[in-house]
Amino acid sequence: MDDQASTLIPRPFEVVAKRRETHDVTTLMVEPSDGRSCFGFEPAQMGMIGVPGVGEVPISFSNHPDTSRCLSVTIRNAGAVTAAITGTEVGGVITVRGPYGTSWPIDLVAGRDVLFVAGGLGLAPLRSAVFAVAEESAERGSVGIVYGAKTPEDMLFKGDLEIWGEYDDVDVHLTVDAPTEEWTGGVGLVTALFEEALDSVRTPLVMMCGPDLMMINAGRDLVARDIDPSDIWVTLERNMKCAVGLCGHCQLGPLFVCKDGPVLRYDRVADLLEMREV
Amino acid sequence: MHKTDRLRSFRIEELTRVEGEGALEVVVDGDEIVDLEFRIFESPRFFEAFLRGREYTEAPDITARICGICPVAYQTSSINAMEQILGIRVSPQIRDLRRLLYMAEWIESHALHIYLLHAPDFLGFPSGMAMAAEFPTEVRDALRLKSIGNDLMACIGGREIHPVNPMVGGFHRAPTPDQLRAVEPDMEWALEAALRTVALVSTFPFPELDLDYEFVALSDPDEYAVLDGRIRSSEGIDITVDEFNDVFVEEHVERSNALHARIRDRGSYHVGPIARFNLNREQLHPVALKAARGIEPVVVNPFRSIVVRAVELVHACATGLDIVRRYVRPESPAATAPVRAGEGHGASEAPRGLLYHRYRIDESGIITDAQIVPPTSQNQLRIEEDLRRLIPTILGLTDEEMQHHLEQAIRNYDPCISCATHFLDFRVHRS
Amino acid sequence: MSFVLKRSELDQLVTVLREDGYQVYGPVVVDRAIRYRRIDSIDELAIGVRDVQGPGRYSLVERADDAIFGHTVGVTSLKDLFFPPRRAVWTAARDGDSYRFEPAAPTGARVAVIGARSCELAAMSIHDTVLLGGEYVDADYEARRKAGFIVSIDCTEPGEVCFCASMGTGPGADGGFDLAMTELRVDGGWEYVGRYGTQRGEAILERVEHRVPDQIEIGQARSAVSAAAGAMGRELTVTGLPEFLASHRQHPSWADIADRCLACGNCTQACPTCFCVSTIDTSSLDGATMTHDVRWDSCFSLDFSFMGGRPQRASIDARYRQWLTHKLSGWVEQFGSSGCVGCGRCITWCPVGIDFTAEIPRMMERIDG
């Protein structure tokens, strides 16, 4: 293992493949280029991904957690750093340090139904968990996936969604804010799909990721449907500069989202999320 | 190449390597100049109007913004005027510090002009940066000289451009002796580099042009006048700064956004390094005086201003070094006096020449009237006259060569067009 | 084990430390206030002055005597020395498509401080927890801390904004130093009755002339410090405070404070425990080398909480609440202690004099009343 100090120094990773997901989201597959082996991670853990001289930003790993040779990151082009990362061509080098933070409670899945709730880019940190649960977890019950995006074009991982939908006991429910003519899924907020989703998964373990506002609404809705708040897990996003609790930026009340999170149990954060400007 | 058509016209749309924006338009008919216009289209900025209603303490900060190349000159002239009103006399240490700051500005400004703006004319380059390929040592030395001036400005003034430290009465904070001692080695190097500069520019080929100027500059029996003094001219003017308006008049010339100054009932005059040198040569620092040995007693060829500027660079470095070496921190950084109403005049020698300010303030220290006469508006008439004299001697050249000569002749003055357009009163029409 | 130094011997201590390659810092009057500055001799210290501090006010007055440490904490703190405002974390050199990373070289500077106060040692121990106590450490801080040497001075004349006694961090130091002393006036002269904190401290003092104090001197030093504990300028009731703040994030008082708060961040910058930083990436113009620096930031800056296209904490009251609630409440949960050591800097150096030791009781009253 690396000594602690040096894990804050980024490592160079080569871009080995690149896939455009939507007009502003790109997935990069990267491999260490410093001759050392790649690190493993738990679903929902993140890394600080960067380009030297430009900056580094927190990004969740989106690949199957068992592919140990390389990592993938799915990134929306939101500003200078993400533009520099997603602009790196195959063969080019970006930097990675990590993995950091908490992960989805995969160990609680045994014997339970599971509901995944994702909004927008929130499917990226859930993707590795869906793989782990839907494919691997033998003792799992039924699985529901509820995913909302702005438009059909903004839907991520369309291929994965199709494959997941074909698994036994896995139902995929999709919704968009603004449908196109060919759209056959739901229209509106993710909460509008809970009714139908909860038909096939009962008192599920919920794993949810999306914008704060979506999680506030979805959380309220699920609790109103008698789901125990301690069965709901969310992953949060806050500004981060170090991702290891040394910069102070990501605090939410007494929590450091980087090390106490990003995955947190809903009952621990519900109040703070509901409150203005915490 | 000789042109057969009689009518030739030149337009230099945008004068380059001068501070600010100006244009030149010339029409010649055969040997005759039918139209010549050194036009300043830099937009007017109305400083005198803004100054009304401000507190007297604000004048140094506000007038500095007339020109980013010589802010210390503006600060000094305005401070002189205000101190005259309040009856403040500063300690020799504060005066020393002021002179040091002023010399720093000279070093920066002269190094900039000599190497980056003017020398390229003589060596045939479009810019100082382009010169770097062939004259790497000279250009690096020039930049280092310039930065030594700037670092000294930043050390005393807080920053290079629009220093924050000077105030009416002295300074907000006097540097510590340690801070100044730290610049001593650099200043020693600068002095050597300045001496090399004199040697270098003396070898430049100078076009022939002898003009009969009336030179005007501050003079002081005890020092090469910069901070203050009497206003003297080569034709016998010898007045106090207070009498400026009795002798000099400013007038608005059509189509130009700057005022032109002239000597009442007499005509144009010349301010700047050549004027200072011709009038005050003997007061130069001994090292500079020695460096000036080969220079004619009275410089009348404006193209040779670059040599004089180099001598002044030596003077500034040597004087600055002396001050740095003898510096003791003043007991108090500034002298104070109660506010009183009055009128005050202040002048100092900006790198480009005499800079005159006049203010009236009321009993609570509010400025009620202000007048500022910068060097470039004083030289503007001279520039046009120089061009009129030059053109007949270069008519045999191609348009391109001629244009180059004309621009070079303007750059002799290092005209600062930003300065020249500080003035106009802002008038409004009511309907 | 303890020792006594005469004033000239204190100066010897400075000399010995300098001989050992330390840069020695102590409280010096600079411009209008006392701050840590590098010294060559104790003559440069803030001798014979006393600071008068209050909310948004600070001035220096001459003392009747020539005590060296007859003042309280200055504008800067040990934070400025061990956790400086800006420093590099790593540099990289680019070679075609690959990079070589180098952790920033630990600074060669070994800092020795004379005159650190007990509240500052407490603040440093908090920094040790925050920056060195977790899974990841701040390597630069660690290097500076390991190399540093601390001579602490007990407080015998607390100031108007001091409340270390409330926070349990002073006025006498009981750890975190190499040497600690109490300045005592004895027969018209001065004595420094001291104790050892580390073997390193002992080894240094070995090389300085000194003698062993008698019981009376030790007693005098102790009672001067305990008298000081009863003479604090301010107090803060900390029992129940973390819970109170955590449960009153919606209190109307936040908005009232926000009317006065400038969100200028002075409190966070002056505070010896605030540790928030941002990162800055730069590169050479030719793109061949890069550096990654950290710089002090503040929870009062808008960019600090920028997320999802806007700052999380846009209003001033949200930012003030974040600061105070973190400092006095969240900190306890995160790091096992309050984030405040009672030095009063945030009260003094707030340009508009906001004083939380006054605001908090008012908030509590407003709920009760």
Add this chain to the structure above:
Amino acid sequence: MGKPSLAVWKFASCDGCQLSLLDLEDRLLDIAEAVDIAHFPEASTAHADGPYTVSLVEGSITTPRDADRIRAVRHQSELVVAIGACATAGGIQALRNLADSDEFVRTVYATPTYIDSLATSTPISDHIEVDIELRGCPVSKIQLLDVVGALLAGRKPDLPTYPVCIECKARGVSCVMVAGGIACLGPITQAGCGAICPAYDRGCYGCFGPAETVNVASLAWQWRELGIEDEALVRSLRTFNTAAPAFAAASAAIEDR
């Protein structure tokens, strides 16, 4: 791929901000190496036609001709960087904008002699889209260099919008307002200069324009405590950034009190 090209343009100003580029002395040749200086009349006679990768624009718009000229600059430039208080807030010459008050009832325009001058001095962003604004009267040459470097590297330049106080403390300065009773605009002025004025024992006079948060009511209260009249605060707000919205609103609010 060719070198990026740089153009420097001047409008109503003192030249100080573009001089900052030449004041980068030891880095100047590096810059000339990294970019093609295609148009910089103050420093070079050489001129290359656009389009330009980056245009640095100094000065404010005060004449109809300049209003046209700045649009032409935008057309030829991939990125426009406004440098200095004139370009980002109208500069001190925007004091003329205040003349447009009740007193001059209707149309306000210059006398025929000066017909070329507009009644207002306005920032570049009032006329065209600006990509980056560099504050300061003058700009900080460190920030200027960072912007050039950032554009070359494709990073966001380091231009904090928090107040001068943050830099003041980082510099270890003892606050002049707290320790000296000196009026200081630092708490409402954007950082970037490195807190020069307090380090020279005077109050900040706001040359970097408004900070991200401007609580001028509270500052006014404190200045009154220090014995400084509101008129002085109004004057302080009406200097080099007089027309910056936050300062303009604040000075008007105090005047209305």
